[in-house]
Every structure is written in structure tokens, then in C-alpha cells.
Amino acid sequence: MGLQVENLTLYYQTLRGDVHALENVTFTIDDGEIMGLAGESGCGKTTLAHGLISLAPPMKYISGKILLDGEALPIWDSRKMDAFRFRKISIIPQYAMNAMNPIRKIGKMIEELLSAKKVDYQALLPELKRRLDLVKLPHDVLNMYPIELSGGMKQRMVMVISSLLNPSLLIADEITSALDVSSQKAVAEMLVEFRNQGYCKSALVITHDISILYQLADSILIMYAGQLVEKGPTAEIIHNPRHPYTKLLISSLPEIGVKYAERKLNGIPGKPPLLLDPPAGCRFRERCPLAFDKCYQVPPFVEVSAGHFIACWKETDGHA
Amino acid sequence: MRRYFGRKILIYLLTFFLAVTIDWLIPRFMPGNPVQNMLARVALHPEAAEALRSYFTKAFGLDVPLWQQYLNFWIALFHGDLGISVYMFPTPVAEVLKRAVPYDLFLLIPSILLSWWAGNKFGAFAARSKWLDNTILPLSYILTATPYMWLGILLAWFFGIVLGWFPIAGAYSFSLRPSLTLAFIGSVFHHWFLPFASLFLVDFGGWAIGMRNMIIYELEADYSHYLAALGAPQKLIRKYAFNNAVLPQITGLALKLGVVVAGALVTEVVFSYPGIGYLLLAAIQNQDYFLIQGCFLFIIIGVLLANFLIDIVYVLVDPRTRRGMTGETA
Amino acid sequence: MNAPKKKNEALYFALRNKKLLAGFSIILVFLLLALVGPALTPNEPFDYVNPLGPAAPSAQYWFGTTFFGQDVFSQFVYGLRATFIVGLIGGGLGTLLGMLIGFIAGYRGGMLDEILNAFTNIVLVIPTLAVLLIIAAYLEVRSIATECIFIGLTAWPWAARAIRAQTFSLRTRDFVDLARMSGVSSTKIIFQEIAPNMMSYLLLVFILQFGGAILTAATLDFIGLGPTNAISLGLMMQYAVLWGALQLGIWWWFVPPGLAITAIVGSLYIMNVGLDEVFNPKLREM
Numbered sequence: 001m002g003l004q005v006e007n008l009t010l011y012y013q014t015l016r017g018d019v020h021a022l023e024n025v026t027f028t029i030d031d032g033e034i035m036g037l038a039g040e041s042g043c044g045k046t047t048l049a050h051g052l053i054s055l056a057p058p059m060k061y062i063s064g065k066i067l068l069d070g071e072a073l074p075i076w077d078s079r080k081m082d083a084f085r086f087r088k089i090s091i092i093p094q095y096a097m098n099a100m101n102p103i104r105k106i107g108k109m110i111e112e113l114l115s116a117k118k119v120d121y122q123a124l125l126p127e128l129k130r131r132l133d134l135v136k137l138p139h140d141v142l143n144m145y146p147i148e149l150s151g152g153m154k155q156r157m158v159m160v161i162s163s164l165l166n167p168s169l170l171i172a173d174e175i176t177s178a179l180d181v182s183s184q185k186a187v188a189e190m191l192v193e194f195r196n197q198g199y200c201k202s203a204l205v206i207t208h209d210i211s212i213l214y215q216l217a218d219s220i221l222i223m224y225a226g227q228l229v230e231k232g233p234t235a236e237i238i239h240n241p242r243h244p245y246t247k248l249l250i251s252s253l254p255e256i257g258v259k260y261a262e263r264k265l266n267g268i269p270g271k272p273p274l275l276l277d278p279p280a281g282c283r284f285r286e287r288c289p290l291a292f293d294k295c296y297q298v299p300p301f302v303e304v305s306a307g308h309f310i311a312c313w314k315e316t317d318g319h320a
Numbered sequence: 321m322r323r324y325f326g327r328k329i330l331i332y333l334l335t336f337f338l339a340v341t342i343d344w345l346i347p348r349f350m351p352g353n354p355v356q357n358m359l360a361r362v363a364l365h366p367e368a369a370e371a372l373r374s375y376f377t378k379a380f381g382l383d384v385p386l387w388q389q390y391l392n393f394w395i396a397l398f399h400g401d402l403g404i405s406v407y408m409f410p411t412p413v414a415e416v417l418k419r420a421v422p423y424d425l426f427l428l429i430p431s432i433l434l435s436w437w438a439g440n441k442f443g444a445f446a447a448r449s450k451w452l453d454n455t456i457l458p459l460s461y462i463l464t465a466t467p468y469m470w471l472g473i474l475l476a477w478f479f480g481i482v483l484g485w486f487p488i489a490g491a492y493s494f495s496l497r498p499s500l501t502l503a504f505i506g507s508v509f510h511h512w513f514l515p516f517a518s519l520f521l522v523d524f525g526g527w528a529i530g531m532r533n534m535i536i537y538e539l540e541a542d543y544s545h546y547l548a549a550l551g552a553p554q555k556l557i558r559k560y561a562f563n564n565a566v567l568p569q570i571t572g573l574a575l576k577l578g579v580v581v582a583g584a585l586v587t588e589v590v591f592s593y594p595g596i597g598y599l600l601l602a603a604i605q606n607q608d609y610f611l612i613q614g615c616f617l618f619i620i621i622g623v624l625l626a627n628f629l630i631d632i633v634y635v636l637v638d639p640r641t642r643r644g645m646t647g648e649t650a
Numbered sequence: 651m652n653a654p655k656k657k658n659e660a661l662y663f664a665l666r667n668k669k670l671l672a673g674f675s676i677i678l679v680f681l682l683l684a685l686v687g688p689a690l691t692p693n694e695p696f697d698y699v700n701p702l703g704p705a706a707p708s709a710q711y712w713f714g715t716t717f718f719g720q721d722v723f724s725q726f727v728y729g730l731r732a733t734f735i736v737g738l739i740g741g742g743l744g745t746l747l748g749m750l751i752g753f754i755a756g757y758r759g760g761m762l763d764e765i766l767n768a769f770t771n772i773v774l775v776i777p778t779l780a781v782l783l784i785i786a787a788y789l790e791v792r793s794i795a796t797e798c799i800f801i802g803l804t805a806w807p808w809a810a811r812a813i814r815a816q817t818f819s820l821r822t823r824d825f826v827d828l829a830r831m832s833g834v835s836s837t838k839i840i841f842q843e844i845a846p847n848m849m850s851y852l853l854l855v856f857i858l859q860f861g862g863a864i865l866t867a868a869t870l871d872f873i874g875l876g877p878t879n880a881i882s883l884g885l886m887m888q889y890a891v892l893w894g895a896l897q898l899g900i901w902w903w904f905v906p907p908g909l910a911i912t913a914i915v916g917s918l919y920i921m922n923v924g925l926d927e928v929f930n931p932k933l934r935e936m
Contacts, residue, residue, distance in 0.1 A: 054549045085551025093549060098542035101560050103567070103639055113547065116556045147640050162550070335772045342781065465861070465916035467868045469887060470908030477896045477904075488896065575774065582779035586869055590891060600780075601873060619780050627775060 001069050002202050003029040003169050008064030010051045018060070020275045021047040023226045025064070026301060027309070029169070034195055034203045036217030036234070038210050038249075040272055044226040045206045046094070049171050051075060052204075053091050069168050069201075086117060090167040090200075094174045096158040100146040107142030110161060119165065131160045131199070135190055152183045159190065163199045170200035176212050188216040210253060214238055219307065222246050225272050225283035228301050232308035242304065243312050245284050282311070290314050324641060328631055332624050339620040343613050344393050402617070403610030407603055413614035416599065421618065423491055424595040426512065428584050431519040432573075438520075439527025440569055444562050446528065447535035456528060463525025468583035472518040472590035479514060486514045489592040515591045519583055523576075530572060534565035567638050574630040577623050660850075663928045670924030673917040680914055684734050687727025695725040695881040704900045714902035717893040725881050726906050732882040733864055733911065736798050740863035743802025745856045748809020755810070756817025767814070770807045778804040782870060794877045797870065801863050808862070809855050816851050850929040854922055861918040868911055883907035 006026050012019040022044045029035045037045045047059070055061060055075045066073040068088055074080040093099055101109050110128070111121040129139050135156040146154060155175065163170055172191060176184040194200055205217055213220050213234065220237040222229045222245065230243040241247045248268045270287040273279050279286060281296040288295070292314070299311045310316060377383045384392070396403070402413035439460075446456040463471075480488035487493070492507040538544060538561035547557050585597030592598065596615050603611035635641045664670055693699050700711065700719035707714040713722035755766035782800050834842075870876055871884025872891075890896075890904035 054545070082551040082553075085549065087551075091549050093542070093546055095542040095545070099546035101543045101564070103564060104560070105639075112556060113550065113552055116553050117551065145639050158546075331768060331771055332775075334768070335775050338772060339776050342776075461916050461919050462912065465919055466912045467865055467872075467884075467908060467915075469869065469872045470904075470911065473887060473891060473896065473904050473908065477899075477901065481896055481899065578775070578777035578779070581777050582869060585779065586872055589873065605874075616780050619777055623775060623777055 002031045002033065003204075004065075004067040006065040006067075008048075008051070008066065009062040010047055010055070010064075011060045011062055012047075013058040013060050014276075017276055020278045021059075021226050022051065023278075024298075025228055027221060027228060027231060029202045029204060031201050032195065034192065034205060034216060034218050035231075036210075036213035036220045037204060037206045037223065038208060038213060038220060039223035039229075041208065042225075042272055042275075043223040045223055046173065047226075048223075049091065049173050049204070049206050052169075053081075053085060053089055053171060054078075055081075086162075086167065087165050088167055089169045089171070090162045090165070091171040091173060092159050092162045092175050094177070096155045096175065097151050097178065099158050100154065102146055105143055105145060106157060110142070110164075113161075114164075117165075124164065128160070128164065131164070134193060134197070135160055152179060152187075155179065155183075155187065156190065159187070159194070163194055166199055166201075168201045170194070170203045172203060172205045174207055175205075176207065176209065184212060185215065188212055192216050210238070210249070222249065225278065226275055227283050227298075228309075228311055229284070230308075230310045230312075231301075232305075232310075236308055242308070242310050242315050244288050244290050244314070282313070324635070325631075328628070332628060336620065336624060340394075340397070340617065341390075343616045343620065344390060397617075402614040405608055405611045405614075407606040407608035407611055413610045416611060417596065417614050417618055420594055420596050420599045423593060424584065424588075424597070427515055427519065427588070427593065427595060428580065431516050431523065431584075432577075432580060435520045435523035436527050436569070436573055439524045440531040440566065442524075443528040443531025443533075444535055444558070444565075446532040447539070447561075448558065453532070457532065460525040460528040460532075463521050464529060466522055466525075468518065468522055469586040469590055471522055472515065472587045475514050475518050476590060487511050488514065488590075491594050511591075511593075515587045515593050518587050518590075519580070522583065523580060526576070527569065531565060531569060534568060535561050538562075538564045567634070570630060570634050570637065574627045577626055581619060581623060660928055664925075667924045667928055669920050670928065673919075673921030673924060676913055676917040677921070680730060680910060681734060683727055684730035687730065688724070691721060691724045691727065693721040693724040695728045696720060697724070704898065704903075707902050713906055714900075716889065716903050717895065717898070717900060722886075722902055722906065725886055726883070726910070729881050729883040729886055729907060730910060732794055732877070732880055733867070733914070735794055736801065736867040736882075737860040737864045737914075739795075739798040740801035740805065740867065741856060741859035741861075743798065744805035744859045744863065745809050745852070747802065747806035748811075748813055748855065748859075749852065751806065752810040752813030753817055756814035757821055759818075759821075763814075766810075770810050770814075773804075774807040774811070779866070779869060782866075782875070792876065792878050794880055794882075797867055797877055798863075801866050801870075805859060805862055805866065809859055812855055813848070813852070816848055820847055850925070854925055854929075857918050857922050857925070861915040864911060864915055883911055 005028070008022060008025045010022040012021050025044075025048065037048065039045055051059060051061075052066065052073070052075060056078065061076040066075055068084070071088075073084060073089070100106060104112075114121045114124065128142075132139055132141065137153060137156055137160070141149065141153070141157060149157065155178075159172075159175070175191070176187055179187060191203060191205065195203055205213065207213060210220070217234050219231060219233050221231040222237070222243070224245050230237065230241065230246045232242075237246065238250060241250050245268075252267055268287060273283055273286065282288070282291075282299050285291045285295040294313045297313075299313045299316065301309050301311045302316050303309050304316060374383075382389070400414060402417070405411050405413050405416050408416055442456055443460075446453045446460075476488040480486050487510060489511075491511050492498070492504060493511070496504050496507055498504060535558075539557070541561075541564070544557050544561060547560065584595065585600065587593070588595045588597035589601060596618060600612065600615040602608075603615060698719045699721050700715040703715070703719050704717050705711060705715045705719075707722075711721055711723065713726055716722055716725070751766055751770065755763045755770075782804060785800060867876070867882065868884035868887070871882050872888045874888060876882055876885050876888075884907070886907040887904050890900065895901070895903045
């Protein structure tokens with residue numbers, strides 16, 4: 001069960017041609033799993049999130065199969081997707097601070113949204129209040145306008161709304177990016193609690209901040225330039241990364257206690273490729289210190305140890 | 321909110337003061353002497369003319385120094401005395417205006433309100449589908465680019481003369497006396513329709529375009545995207561977009577009032593409709609100081625009052641202002 | 651395929667925008683008519699050329715003749731000239747004044763902004779036509795130039811408001827902060843950093859002022875406060891109505907002037923929409 005994505009390919013239509021934003025992406029998220037999705041800006045993580053739940057022009061569906069709890073998810077058909085949205089798959093958007101109608105009381109907005117989806121608001125109200133308690137929001141917030149809430153409060157409110165119908169998959173798109181560090185920790189813990197309480201079966205947490213993933217994710221998926229690079233249990237990715245890109249990424253994180261007068265902070269020289277006309281084979285090839293001629297072919301995403309996948313010829317060449 | 325209203329009232333008072341001063345000032349720079357003009361109408365003996373002249377000069381308060389005239393003007397204003405009309409001597413200006421004002425209100429209020437309502441509705445429709453957009457939008461652009469008087473002329477000519485369906489002069493048939501009979505009321509509406517339609521159509525175009533653009537803008541807002549991501553039906557998304565888009569349209573109404581009043585002015589001229597616009601024209605042609613002042617004053621007060629009313633409506637409708645947050649969105 | 655360079659990018663899209671091209675073409679046609687038209691007719695606008703009085707359009711009189719036997723075509727093309735001049739100068743003046751007040755208010759902020767803003771709001775609320783009415787009535791002889799000045803002096807609040815808002819939003823952008831931090835003077839910042847970004851916006855504002863000026867002029871002319879020594883499209887309509895063109899069915903006297911104004915102003919609005927699409931990539935259709 002859970003989410004099964006097979007060979008998903010999504011492009012962006014632009015005046016200059018198609019941008020190959022997502023290329024043959026295959027992975028699964030099991031029930032109860034919180035998977036983090038990390039990578040540089042423009043690697044395709046937001047494309048993936050939006051593609052799963054609100055695929056619309058200029059995004060174009062090219063190919064791929066999605067199964068959620070064994071049921072096919074018709075992401076190319078927005079009409080049909082409406083039945084799944086909010087109920088089976090939901091999203092806490094990146095713009096959560098502005099996600100609520102500014103001229104409607106929050107409770108009224110939820111009521112109208114629910115009745116539009118044919119759900120009884122009154123019946124759900126006690127559960128809604130319980131959840132407000134969990135995220136430490138006063139019940140009174142339902143009588144307020146969004147403008148009366150602080151940024152953090154709005155974020156938590158949207159978290160509650162998005163997970164209200166207990167979706168199978170909850171996508172969290174950069175939910176900690178706009179917050180201060182202590183709020184970040186609180187929100188991360190809330191998300192884990194959501195999963196523990198069954199408010200969502202599994203979650204896909206998108207962020208460019210790997211340190212947060214260390215706090216809340218069971219597994220981490222690393223993307224680069226629209227391709228999958230490595231996936232594995234959090235501890236393994238952080239402490240024992242196998243892919244050259246992941247290694248460079250982890251080592252470029254600042255560590256507490258280390259003085260940088262002694263050791264310089266490493267970056268990764270170069271820039272991600274433009275996806276209008278992507279390079280052949282592994283897209284990290286041009287910046288990879290270990291690249292060799294086989295890298296002109298796209299490396300398959302293979303399992304090298306339990307639950308640990310990697311797309312790299314250097315690492316997998318030894319295996320079958 | 322107190323701060324919001326306090327500010328507004330201050331501006332309105334300042335505006336009123338400035339406008340009244342201009343109003344008093346400018347007619348006094350006009351060439352010609354009103355008393356002279358009046359006397360020219362009556363052929364008189366030079367001595368009789370001289371006696372009459374001094375009488376009228378005193379009666380119109382023109383014999384005291386300028387600054388005293390200004391002060392007297394304010395004092396009289398607060399007594400509701402706007403002077404005596406030269407053009408329609410000896411009727412007081414206030415009286416002349418009183419007769420004309422109902423016609424203006426009768427013309428302006430329905431056309432402003434209906435065109436705003438209908439324009440917003442159709443603008444919202446246009447934002448919905450490509451087909452509607454391609455028909456309503458060009459039509460609206462043509463309407464809003466049409467000068468008020470030309471549309472009035474076209475309507476008067478086509479429906480009034482060519483088809484003969486409507487009269488094109490006066491507020492009611494010259495053969496009828498004002499009374500509460502069906503015939504009279506019917507005649508009033510019969511005469512009212514074309515000038516009303518002329519004002520309505522031009523304004524409609526403007527509102528439709530504005531609303532369509534606002535709705536498109538709101539449909540791109542984050543809250544619209546959120547609702548779509550949660551699979552909310554298009555009806556709900558559009559309803560929220562509409563509610564948000566209406567707010568700047570309310571502010572826009574206040575801003576457009578001056579233009580609409582000017583439009584009513586020329587429309588009245590085309591249809592010889594006895595409102596203030598028509599009166600103002602006659603006043604200028606006859607160099608009637610007091611009547612000009614009175615007309616102008618009434619227009620100013622009317623526009624300021626309407627602005628104030630709209631401000632109140634805005635505060636009632638936008639919950640953010642009530643919570644002491646931002647003022648208008650425009 | 652290489653993307654067009656930044657400088658030519660605007661031109662590239664401009665030449666391909668249907669609305670812009672359509673609107674511009676229509677205006678070009680009328681402009682040509684205004685420039686060349688008077689050369690096509692031997693008659694002056696006020697000459698009494700037809701002893702029979704009003705006559706329908708014919709091969710001899712392309713637009714017919716007025717109640718007095720004047721050549722309507724002649725009046726029309728000379729009137730077009732007046733219209734374009736008022737639009738250009740009146741609208742230009744309004745834009746300039748609006749720029750001055752709007753820039754300063756938006757950029758300086760603080761007390762200056764408050765005062766200018768209050769001033770703008772006051773002038774905005776006063777129905778300008780009423781003021782124009784009275785001022786214009788004061789002058790015994792009015793020329794097109796004076797009409798331009800009046801219109802410019804009363805049309806600026808709209809422009810000022812819009813430009814102030816734009817300047818406000820640009821002022822807080824990072825590149826301005828950068829310039830300020832490196833010690834560049836205020837005027838330099840306005841001209842080198844903000845103004846180029848506002849160029850496109852200013853163009854849009856000017857086009858709207860142009861159209862607005864034409865409409866205001868037509869209204870003034872129609873009331874009888876237009877130029878006393880020239881012909882204009884608004885004046886044509888005034889004479890037509892005054893001399894019973896409606897009742898007598900002399901439609902060729904009042905239809906062309908109003909049609910021309912509607913077409914020109916409408917084209918300006920359409921051009922505006924097109925230009926907005928050219929400058930704002932998000933609006934461009936695929």
C-alpha cells in the first residue's frame with residue numbers, strides 16, 4: 001500500500017521548448033512512512049509535489065503510473081482528481097501563510113470548504129477542536145480572520161485544515177522554510193505527531209533543509225536536476241551516503257562545534273544544468289568528481305542494501 | 321477604525337473648504353457684470369437704469385469689498401441661503417436647485433448602481449469562459465471608450481427619431497401637469513429611459529472590464545490555488561474570488577463619481593433633461609453668478625457625501641478594516 | 651533556439667502582440683488622416699460650400715455637408731488634428747505632472763508624501779469637469795493650447811496616484827537599497843535605477859492619459875467651452891445637436907466625429923492591454 005510512483009515523467013511547456021523537469025522517477029512510500037525529499041533549487045521536488053496533486057498547465061504529463069493505496073491516481077485528469085484531493089491526498093502548500101481567504105472567518109471558510117466536499121462540518125467540529133489543541137491553537141481561532149494570526153499560527157492552522165480528512169498521503173511543501181528555528185522544531189514534531197495519531201497515513205516532506213529531515217523523516221530521497229539520486233533510511237543517508245552528490249551535499253552542511261577557521265566549508269562547484277536541453281546520461285556528470293565514460297548513460301535506480309537505492313554507475317557497477 | 325474615519329473626514333472637510341473657495345472665487349473673474357446684463361434685458365431711461373443698478377448691486381451684495389463678500393458667502397451658506405438667481409430673477413438659487421436636483425438623482429442613482437452591479441456581474445462571467453470573454457470584453461471596451469454625449473446622440477437619433485419609440489426632450493410630456501396619475505408617471509419613465517440607458521451603457525463597460533481583470537487577478541491568488549489543491553469545486557473558488565474582487569470595485573466607484581457626474585451633465589444637455597447640468601449650462605450662458613455657484617456647490621457636496629457613504633459601505637464590507645488593520649485596498 | 655536578447659525582447663514580443671498591432675494600426679490610420687486629410691480637400695472647415703445646405707454623403711462631398719452647407723469631411727480631418735494635439739499635449743502634461751508628484755511622494759515618503767497624497771486626494775475628489783467649466787467660461791477667447799493646459803492641470807491626480815504606488819513598491823526593492831548603501835545620491839537613484847524600471851509603466855500611464863484627455867476635450871467642446879477659433883470633433887457634435895441634426899436626420903454630421911473618438915480611444919485602451927502583456931511575461935499567451 002502507500003504511494004507507488006512508476007516512471008513518472010513531467011515536463012514544463014515554455015515558449016522556448018519543453019523543460020525536462022522530472023525524468024522517469026520511480027519510488028515508493030510505505031504506509032506510516034515519512035519520506036523527506038531534498039535537493040537543490042530546481043531539482044524537481046516542487047514539480048513532483050505539484051504534479052501529484054495539482055497538475056496544470058504549463059506542467060505537462062508525459063508518462064508514468066501512480067498508485068495510492070492500490071488505486072490508480074489519475075493526475076492527468078484534474079476533474080477526476082478532485083475526488084482524491086483533500087480526501088486521499090492532501091498538501092500543506094509552500095504559501096501556507098497566504099493560503100486562507102483573507103475576508104472570511106477561518107471557521108466559516110472550513111465550513112464552506114467541507115460542505116462543498118459534501119462533508120458535515122458540525123459532525124467534524126469536535127475532531128477539529130482536538131486537532132487545534134494538538135497544534136496549540138485556541139478554539140477561538142475559528143472566529144478570527146487570517147489577518148489576526150501570526151505567521152506561525154497560520155502555518156499550523158493550514159496544517160490542521162490540510163489533514164482534516166485524514167488523507168493517505170500528506171505532502172508538506174517547505175513548511176519550515178519561513179519559520180525561526182524553535183518554530184521549525186515545533187512544526188516538525190507536530191507533523192510526526194500527525195502521523196502517529198493517524199491524521200495521515202504517510203507523508204512526503206519537501207525541503208532544501210536536510211537538518212529538518214534528520215528530525216522528522218524515516219527516509220530521505222535526494223533528487224538532482226529532475227532525476228532521482230539516492231534514497232534510504234535517514235540515518236544511512238546522513239551518516240553513510242553512497243552517491244557522490246549526496247556525499248558532497250552532506251559534507252557541505254555546517255556542523256555545530258566545528259570552527260571554520262580550521263576546516264573550510266565545502267560547497268559543490270558548478271551549477272545544475274538547464275533542463276531545457278538536459279545533458280545525456282547522469283545529469284550530475286559534469287560536476288561529479290568521479291565521473292567516467294559510462295556516465296553518459298542514465299544509471300538505473302537500484303537497491304544496493306535494504307531500503308537503500310542509488311543511481312550511480314560507480315557504486316552499482318560492482319553489483320549485478 | 322477611528323483613525324481611518326478621522327483621516328477621511330479631515331480630507332473631506334479640507335476638500336469642501338477648498339472647493340467652496342474656488343467656487344466663490346472663479347465666477348467673480350468672469351467677464352461681464354451680471355447686473356449690467358440684467359438691465360440690458362430691459363430697455364430703460366438712463367436715470368432709472370442707474371437707480372435700478374444701485375438697488376441690484378446692493379441686493380446682490382456686490383457693493384462691499386471682496387473679503388467681506390467671501391465672509392458673507394460662508395455665513396449665508398450656513399443659513400442655506402445661496403443668493404438670488406439673476407437668470408431666473410427673483411427666484412432664490414436654492415429654490416431653482418431644489419427643482420432640478422430630483423431629476424439628477426433620478427438619473428444618476430439608478431444608472432450608477434445598476435451599471436455597477438451589472439458590470440461586475442458580467443465582468444465576472446467574462447472571467448469564467450473564453451467564449452464569454454471574447455464577446456463581453458470587446459463590447460465593454462467599445463462602450464467605455466464611447467464619449468457619453470455621442471452615445472446619447474446615437475440613442476436619441478435612432479430610438480427617438482428614426483424609430484420614434486422615445487421622446488428626446490424634457491422630463492415629461494409638455495402637455496401633462498405633474499400629478500400622481502399613471503399617465504404622468506408613464507411619461508416620466510418614457511422620457512427618462514434614453515438618458516438613463518446612455519449613462520448606464522458607458523459605465524457598464526468600465527465596470528465589466530475592471531471586474532474581469534480583478535477576478536483574473538484573484539484567481540491567481542494563493543488562496544485560490546489552495547482551494548484548488550484541496551479539490552474545492554470551481555463554484556466555491558469563483559465565489560471567493562468574486563468577494564475579494566468586489567472590494568477594490570467599491571473604492572473605484574468613489575473615484576469614478578466625478579467622471580459620472582460629468583457624463584450626466586452632457587447627457588442632460590443632449591436630452592434637454594432639466595437637471596443641474598442643464599441648469600449649469602444656462603447659468604453660464606447668462607452669467608448668473610449665484611446660480612453657477614449654487615450648481616457647482618451642490619455637485620461638490622453631492623460627490624463628497626457619496627464618497628463618504630461609499631467609505632462607510634467599504635468599512636462594513638471589508639472585515640480587515642474593522643479589525644483595525646489596513647485601510648482600503650486600492 | 652536562442653532566446654532573444656533582453657533589450658530586444660520587448661520589441662520582439664511587441665511586434666507579435668495582436669492587440670498592440672491592431673490598436674496601433676487603427677490609430678495610425680486616423681493619424682494619417684489627420685496629417686494628410688486637409689490636403690485632400692480644397693475646402694476649409696467653416697467655408698459655406700454647398701448653397702443647398704445639408705446634403706448626404708456623395709462623390710463630391712465624401713462626408714456630406716452640414717446644415718449650413720459646410721464640408722463635413724473638411725471639418726472632420728481638421729477636427730482630428732485638434733483631437734490628436736489635445737491628446738498628446740494635454741495627456742502629456744498630465745503625465746508629466748503626475749510623474750513629478752507621484753515620484754516625489756512615492757520615493758521620499760514621510761511627511762512630504764502625506765501632504766502630497768492629501769493634496770492629490772483632494773484634487774481627485776473634486777469633479778474636474780465642474781472646475782474646468784468655470785475656468786473655461788472665464789476666458790472669452792480659447793485656443794486649443796489653453797484647452798490642453800487645463801486638461802493637463804486637472805488630469806494629473808490619476809497618474810500621480812498610480813506612479814506613486816509603483817515608485818513605492820520599487821523603492822523597497824533590493825537593488826535600490828544596494829544603490830543607496832553605496833552612497834549614490836537620491837536623484838541619481840531615481841533616474842538610473844527606478845525610472846528605467848518604470849519606463850514601461852509610464853508608457854501605459856501616458857496612453858491612458860492620452861485617451862482620457864481626448865474624452866475630456868470632447869466633453870468640454872460639446873458644452874461649448876472648446877476652442878473658439880478652431881474646429882474639433884466635439885464641436886462638430888455640438889453644432890450638430892444645436893442645429894437640429896437629430897430631428898432633420900443629418901446623421902453624417904454627428905456620426906463620424908463620435909465614431910472617430912470611440913475608435914481612437916478604444917484602440918488606445920486595447921494597445922494598453924497589449925503593452926501590458928508585452929511587458930509582463932506572466933500575461934503572455936503561449
